[in-house]
Every structure is written in structure tokens, then in C-alpha cells.
Amino acid sequence: MLKWALIFFVISLLAGFFGFSGVSAATATIARVLFGIALVIFLIFLILALMAGQAIL
Numbered sequence: 001m002l003k004w005a006l007i008f009f010v011i012s013l014l015a016g017f018f019g020f021s022g023v024s025a026a027t028a029t030i031a032r033v034l035f036g037i038a039l040v041i042f043l044i045f046l047i048l049a050l051m052a053g054q055a056i057l
Helices: 002-017 021-056
Strands: none
């Protein structure tokens, strides 16, 4: 998921550099949403791992 967010971010930068502001804004929004989803999934797995670690002890 982070890989796709990075790809859309690079596309956004390139589109902005070449003057395609509409494409740049759209891909920046997609990259931001994908990064947010990846962050939420990471936090969920982190909490689950901490809970599993405490259950073992």
C-alpha cells in the first residue's frame, strides 16, 4: 500500500512539474488516502502485536 502511495506521489510531482494541475491534485489526493489507510493498518497491527506480546508474558 505504501508502494502505491509513493507511486502516486511521484506521479503527482511529475504532473505538477509539467503543468497538469488537475492530474497533480487528483494523484496527490489518492496518495494521501492510501498513506492514511496504510498508517491505520500499521497501527492496528502494532496494537495487536503488543496485546499478543503481553498475553504471552
